Amino acid sequence: MKYISAIGRYFMMIFEVFRKPTKWSVMKGLIFKEIDELIFNSLGIIIFISFFIGGVVTIQTALNLTSPFIPKYLIGFATRQSVILEFAPTFTSIIMVGKVGSYITSSIGSMRVTEQIDALEVMGVNALNYLIFPKIIAMFMYPFAIAISMFVGIFGGYMAASVGGFAPSADFISGVQLDFIPFHVTYAFIKSVVFAFVIATIPSYFGFYLKGGALEVGKASTTSFIWTSVIVIILNYFLTQLLLG
Amino acid sequence: MIQVEHLHKSFDETPVLKGVSTTFQKGITNLIIGASGSGKTVFLKSLLGIHTPDSGEIYYSRLRLNEISKNQYTQLRQEMGMVFQGSALFDSKNIGDNVRFPLEMFTKLSHKEMNHRVNEVLERVNLHNVNSKYPSEISGGMQKRVAIARAIVMNPKYLFCDEPNSGLDPNTAILIDELIQEITKEYQMTTIINTHDMNSVMQIGESIVFLKNGFKEWEGTHKEIFKTDNEAVTNFVYSSALFKKVRHMYIIEDQQN
Numbered sequence: 001m002k003y004i005s006a007i008g009r010y011f012m013m014i015f016e017v018f019r020k021p022t023k024w025s026v027m028k029g030l031i032f033k034e035i036d037e038l039i040f041n042s043l044g045i046i047i048f049i050s051f052f053i054g055g056v057v058t059i060q061t062a063l064n065l066t067s068p069f070i071p072k073y074l075i076g077f078a079t080r081q082s083v084i085l086e087f088a089p090t091f092t093s094i095i096m097v098g099k100v101g102s103y104i105t106s107s108i109g110s111m112r113v114t115e116q117i118d119a120l121e122v123m124g125v126n127a128l129n130y131l132i133f134p135k136i137i138a139m140f141m142y143p144f145a146i147a148i149s150m151f152v153g154i155f156g157g158y159m160a161a162s163v164g165g166f167a168p169s170a171d172f173i174s175g176v177q178l179d180f181i182p183f184h185v186t187y188a189f190i191k192s193v194v195f196a197f198v199i200a201t202i203p204s205y206f207g208f209y210l211k212g213g214a215l216e217v218g219k220a221s222t223t224s225f226i227w228t229s230v231i232v233i234i235l236n237y238f239l240t241q242l243l244l245g
Numbered sequence: 246m247i248q249v250e251h252l253h254k255s256f257d258e259t260p261v262l263k264g265v266s267t268t269f270q271k272g273i274t275n276l277i278i279g280a281s282g283s284g285k286t287v288f289l290k291s292l293l294g295i296h297t298p299d300s301g302e303i304y305y306s307r308l309r310l311n312e313i314s315k316n317q318y319t320q321l322r323q324e325m326g327m328v329f330q331g332s333a334l335f336d337s338k339n340i341g342d343n344v345r346f347p348l349e350m351f352t353k354l355s356h357k358e359m360n361h362r363v364n365e366v367l368e369r370v371n372l373h374n375v376n377s378k379y380p381s382e383i384s385g386g387m388q389k390r391v392a393i394a395r396a397i398v399m400n401p402k403y404l405f406c407d408e409p410n411s412g413l414d415p416n417t418a419i420l421i422d423e424l425i426q427e428i429t430k431e432y433q434m435t436t437i438i439n440t441h442d443m444n445s446v447m448q449i450g451e452s453i454v455f456l457k458n459g460f461k462e463w464e465g466t467h468k469e470i471f472k473t474d475n476e477a478v479t480n481f482v483y484s485s486a487l488f489k490k491v492r493h494m495y496i497i498e499d500q501q502n
Contacts, residue, residue, distance in 0.1 A: 022350070023349070023350060025349075026349055026350060110336075111335075111336075114331055114333060114336075115329045115330070115331055115333040116333050116334075116335055116336070118290075118295060118327075118329065118333065119327065119329060119333040119335075121295060122293055122295065122322065122325060122327040122405075123322060123323070123325075123327075123346075123347055123350065123351075124319045124320075124322030124323050124351070125350055
């Protein structure tokens with residue numbers, strides 16, 4: 001019953017976010033601020049993780065393809081497929097749930113416990129729209145971060161293959177170009193848009209409806225991370241079934 | 246003027262307000278006092294519309310809160326100013342932007358006009374050259390002043406203060422009390438202050454409502470509170486030896502006059 005009521009309240013929150021919009025002149029600034037906070041400030045960690053994950057995928061693939069009958073270019077092919085289909089959109093999203101999701105829950109939660117949200121409501125501001133709408137819009141920039149993650153991941157694989165001597169550069173590059181299906185990139189972007197919405201809204205829900213003090217802010221961040229990750233993983237399964245199955 | 250009739254509010258079937266009725270007059274400082282858990286904050290938040298009462302009526306001048314349209318309600322909220330217990334300043338904004346916020350949200354003033362108004366109200370609360378500082382860079386007393394400035398920047402008709410003195414030293418607390426009283430007279434606002442600071446009660450309690458266990462136990466002025474025989478009020482207000490002595494001296498002085 002508690003979960004059903006929470007799901008209901010989450011959807012009511014989403015409805016309220018789009019009702020009674022904040023003045024555009026104010027909202028514009030909020031959106032740019034959130035793009036900077038949520039997307040640009042995450043690029044460093046996304047690039048770092050993608051580079052090394054791409055490298056690890058390449059090394060593991062190379063070490064498992066020991067048969068001399070299997071051509072080396074398949075290392076590049078496997079790296080590309082793994083990075084584009086799964087590692088860039090899903091793995092990066094789980095990292096973003098930890099980084100961005102926790103930031104959203106704790107920042108909104110702190111505003112709740114210090115009565116800043118009450119202050120907005122007393123003034124007649126739609127606090128849900130003011131706080132959450134710019135985050136949703138900012139997160140629509142997330143596919144750009146995923147595109148960077150894809151590129152850096154494959155580049156990391158290339159570096160691991162060529163520097164580590166697992167595959168010749170030319171073989172790796174021809175593997176990356178082999179049987180490329182553009183829809184796979186579209187699929188990854190569709191997933192990342194859905195995940196972006198989830199990452200912007202579920203942590204906001206946990207922050208906005210928080211009750212208690214500083215300790216509860218910490219607890220809410222943890223709960224928000226768990227639930228957002230669970231939803232991302234479940235949606236990943238269904239979207240894959242729906243789009244590729 | 247705000248009129249409250251038979252206000253009831255419960256949380257999870259626990260009644261917090263049990264039929265409170267009173268009237269808060271314009272141009273004076275109206276105080277709500279009572280022990281912790283007496284329902285003061287719930288009462289204040291019900292007046293503000295943050296909590297929806299289970300039953301009872303709240304009238305803002307002639308507007309009945311229960312039956313006004315959403316537009317009227319939005320309009321009404323813009324006529325309210327609120328000073329929160331912890332000031333509730335926006336951490337991410339500097340002082341100037343905190344005070345400017347209601348103007349940016351609800352007016353079409355130019356940037357220059359907004360700046361002029363922000364400086365005007367900051368000067369009114371005796372704050373100078375703080376516009377570019379952040380809330381974490383100023384003292385608790387200054388934060389309260391900024392909160393007052395933000396509350397009055399839109400020229401509200403109603404000012405609500407939730408324990409404006411909490412966490413302040415006695416001198417600053419008195420200054421904040423006096424400031425609120427002065428502003429109330431100057432702007433002719435209906436001011437409601439939720440407090441359990443006895444200095445505030447004695448200094449600025451032009452009208453006092455005493456809540457106990459969700460009921461209105463007593464109502465009067467700071468002069469009447471010295472003379473009241475109501476045991477609950479005297480136990481609460483004169484709980485310290487000093488206040489008992491002050492009361493005794495006041496009664497003797499009053500009898501001699």
